[in-house]
Amino acid sequence: MKLIKKNTERGEEKKKRPKKLKRIKNANPSVVLDRHGNIIRRVDGTEHGDEKRGGQFLAALFEKLIPPGTKAGNKKQKTEMRKKPKRKAESEYNEAVPYDFPGDIIRSIKNTAGDFAGIIGGKSPSAGKAGEEKRGGIRDAAPIRKLSAIRRKFMSLSKAMRRIVIALSALFVALVSVCALNIWASGFRETWKAREASDAEKAALESILDEAFADERSEKLRPLPYRTTPAKLDVRAGAAVLVDTANGCVLYEKNADRLIPPASLTKLFVMYIVFKEVEAGKITMDDIVPLPELSWAVNLPRDASLMHLGQGQTVTLRELMAGLAVASGNDAARAVAYYISGTQEDFVARMNAECRALGLKKTYFVEPSGYDENNITTARELAEFARIYVTHFPQSIEEFHSLKSLDYPLQKNLPSWQKNYGDTLAIHHSNTNPLLGKLDGVDGLKTGFIYESGYNLALTASRNGQRFLSITLQGQGKGTKQGNEGRIHDGTELMEWAFSTFADYEPGKDTSLVFPVPSLASKGNDGKFVNLVPAWKNKITVPHLFGSTAKDSADAVKVVVDVPPYLYGGVKLGAQYGSVKYKLGEITLETVPLVADRSLESAGIAGRFFGTLAKGSLEKNR
Known part of the structure; x- marks a missing residue:
């Protein structure tokens, strides 16, 4: 197309070459134009379809960009729009934007943090507003403008000042991180909040420890955990062991592993089985025990120790236990054996099974009373068993072993055809333990004697909550009087030395x-x-x-x-x-x-x- 401009002054026409249309900057951020000024698409993603192309659009666009006026005015305005803005001096920035260093930066970051979170999460950056607000088809760009302002403020600083800001910012972040770490780590110092182990965890731990520390946790005897010099005591018995019942530590020993018949100390095993049966609920101490013929006193050897059971008598299990502890009655041992196992042989098998379960490898029985010399044990294993017995069943001491005497049979025990005699038939049995009531703290346990074993004694004493236990076997003496003197001497020697030399710490x-x-x-x-x-x-x-x-x-x-x-x-x-x-x-x-x-x-x-x-x-x- 040719454009002809008439010169009114000269009256002539001047030819001009066609002027190229210059690309117009798009002042509307909601649309995208091509080089000819045509709408290609909107920012919201919709394609242009209905708008007219060409001159009509340009006219509308120029009307928006250039206010109405003369051509000169339009040209001047058009020229000014094409001019690049002059860069302001650094002082002008400082004057135009008052700067509070470094608080302004911190406040700006704080104010824009929520807006950034909103943009990332797809929500409106404006707090307290529901939904999203669109301006010209795009999301609110306030956070971006705030960051741009911060950047302009930062870049307006001198190079040295910017380095100081960076260093102080890094220091601030480091201090905040250290404080946060200390606050978090302080929770690990609140040890009082530790949870107690559950029952399942406790049971599993006990099982593991029983295997890993078997010697320390088992009921076996063990030496003292520290070095000691063996004591030189005047013990006359052929074999002896002294232990602290609280932990099973051996304090003194003499020929502790020599095989010796236990004699009537065998009855301690009988009483142990009775307590286990009562604990299991199979029998009670008040049960009436039938007396088999083999348990009658008249059917036992004349030199046997007896509580004098007889035909037709009515006796409780509790009374039989007293007869075992005080009178050391062989007849009582037979009656209990028959009552629990049905036969003496089965009861002896039960006794030996209990020994194996307790780890007593050198102890063996052939009958329950201790009269037979083929019953066998050692001072060490007998001390180990006696400790288990008084530890598991401490009531045995108060109920039976500490009894000083027993009168049997009373009128209530006699059969009907003997009741006319009343208590005149009762025999007074004194406890065979010669130190009971004589030595401070002694409250048990049992004596034993056959010619093959000598004068045996299982002795225990308690003072101020501390208990010791001793076993002496093969005590010497011609007759009961000398035998008891030896028991008294050895028992006193061991117990007095123990209480004066050792004490327990809990x-x-x-x-x-x-x-x-x-x-x-x-x-x-x-x-x-x-x-x-x-x-x-x-x-x-x-x-x-x-x-x-x-x-x-x-x-x-x-x-x-x-x-x-x-x-x-x-x-x-x-x-x-x-x-x-x-x-x-x-x-x-x-x-x-x-x-x-x-x-x-x-x-x-x-x-x-x-x-x-x-x-x-x-x-x-x-």
Whole structure:
């Protein structure tokens, strides 16, 4: 197309070349134009279909861009629009935008954080408004404008100032991170929040410890856990053992493994089985026990010890137990054997089975009364059994072994054809233990004698809550009088030495037996803490080294606990992670391992990373 401009002054026409249409900047952000000014598409994604192309659109567009006026005015405005804005000086920026360093940056970040979260989440950045607000078909760009303002403020600073801002910002982030880490790690120091192990965990732990620490946790006798010099005591019996019943530690021994008939000490095994049957609910102490003919006193050897059972008598199991403990009646042993097992042979088999179950390998019986010399045992195994007996059934001492006498048969025990005699037929039986009521604290247990065994004695005494037990076999003497003198001498020698030389210390008296420890990098909500508990809780036999009495030494025991500040990367049930030492001066009396009361799996990579970060905080505040 040709454009011809008329010159009114000269009256001539001037030819002009066709002028190229210049590309017009799009002032409407809601549409996209091509090079000819045609609408291609809208920002909201819809295609243009109805708008007219070409000059009509350009005219409308110019009307919006250039206010109505003269051509000159339109041209001037058009020219000014094409001019690039002049860059402002740095001072002008500072004057136009008051800058509060560095609070303005912090406040701007704080104000725009929520808007960024809204944009990322697809929600409106304006707080408190439901839904989304669109301006010109696009989302609200306020957060972006705020960031742009922050950037302009930052870039307006000098280079040195920008470095200071970066350094201070990094320092601020580091301080916030350190504070957050310390707050998070402080939760691992709240050990009082540790959960107690469940019943299932406790049962599993007990099973593991019984296997791992069998000697310390079993009921077998064991030596003292610290070095001692063997005592030189004047014990006349052929074999002897002295033990602390609280823990089974052997304090003194002499020919402890020599095979010797137990004689009437066999009856302790009979009483043990009776208590087990009562505990199982199979029988009661008030049961009336029928008396078989073999249990009548007239059918036993004349030199046997008897409680004088007879035909037609009515007797309870409790009375038979008293006859075993006080009168050492062989007839009572036979009556009990028949009542529990039906025959004497079956009862003896039961006695031997109990010995095997208790780990007594050298003890064997052929009859229940102890009259036969083929019954066999050792002082060590007899002491081990006697400790188990009084520990499991402590009522046996008060109900039977501490009885000083027994009168039997009373009128209530006699058959109808003998009741006219009343209690005149009762025989007074004194307890055969010569130290009962004579030596301080003695309250049991039993004597025994046959020619093949000598004068035997199972003795126990308790003072101030502490109990010792001794076994002496093959006591010498010509006759009962000399035999009892030997029993009294040996029993007194052993017990007085024990009470003056040793005292018991009870763990847990001065410190807790449960030690919670943080567990880092472990899985689960339960993985924050684990409890360390002692592998065994036996009382400790303390030698008399300080003070005027053995108890003074026990009171001087110090507890040294070695517990790690934390456990890392999972925990294994029953594994050792620490120890407790009980010390008397510089002497370590016993060292007890501390084991975990639960299992925890190791955490993943993220858990191990944060666990590593928490290590430093826990070690610093240890």
